[in-house]
Amino acid sequence: MSKNSKQKIVDALHSLMKKKSADKISIREIVSEAGVTRQAFYYHFEDIFHLLEWGLEQKVEEIADKCSKIEDLELSLEFFAQETINEYPVMKKMLNSKLRIETETMFYNAVHKYFENLYAKREQDHGISSLSAEFFIDFFSHGISSYLMEQCINNNYFDVKNFSREIYQLIVLRLNYNKNIGMH
Numbered sequence: 001m002s003k004n005s006k007q008k009i010v011d012a013l014h015s016l017m018k019k020k021s022a023d024k025i026s027i028r029e030i031v032s033e034a035g036v037t038r039q040a041f042y043y044h045f046e047d048i049f050h051l052l053e054w055g056l057e058q059k060v061e062e063i064a065d066k067c068s069k070i071e072d073l074e075l076s077l078e079f080f081a082q083e084t085i086n087e088y089p090v091m092k093k094m095l096n097s098k099l100r101i102e103t104e105t106m107f108y109n110a111v112h113k114y115f116e117n118l119y120a121k122r123e124q125d126h127g128i129s130s131l132s133a134e135f136f137i138d139f140f141s142h143g144i145s146s147y148l149m150e151q152c153i154n155n156n157y158f159d160v161k162n163f164s165r166e167i168y169q170l171i172v173l174r175l176n177y178n179k180n181i182g183m184h
Contacts, residue, residue, distance in 0.1 A: 006044045008034040010055035013048070017090045022097035049099060053106060060110040064117045073171065078164035080114055085160065088152045095153055107149060112141040140171070
């Protein structure tokens with residue numbers, strides 16, 4: 001079994017979730033949409049939750065990789081927010097399903113990974129101690145993931161440029177504060 005068939009299964013689920021609730025999708029529908037056998041599905045995934053998890057991890061890695069290539073922090077934040085908004089229809093269905101808690105956790109982990117990568121890439125620029133960095137990453141991950149999920153649930157398509165500018169300013173203020181008072 002190839003990664004290609006694995007990706008076909010993820011793409012099939014994504015396509016089906018644009019049409020109906022995650023709770024209403026069966027493995028039979030997924031394999032039919034993907035053009036693979038049930039055996040292929042179970043070769044790659046234990047169940048639909050593991051399929052969702054793997055698909056989200058792949059998407060996060062793709063976004064994180066693209067974000068890491070964007071030197072400008074504000075543009076990186078804007079790209080991340082826009083990619084999240086692009087997934088709102090599917091994300092909303094996941095948040096309104098039996099998998100809400102798992103979806104919230106997966107999304108938080110995705111945002112956390114983004115900020116870990118952001119911190120690692122710019123570590124030498126800000127001089128924050130690892131303890132402060134851990135708090136910084138956790139704080140922004142919780143705040144941003146909660147905010148974006150709330151916007152998604154309430155169908156609030158917000159101004160991405162303004163959002164990324166505000167988050168950028170919060171981050172820069174924090175980093176500059178540390179530099180100005182010599183905290184590490």
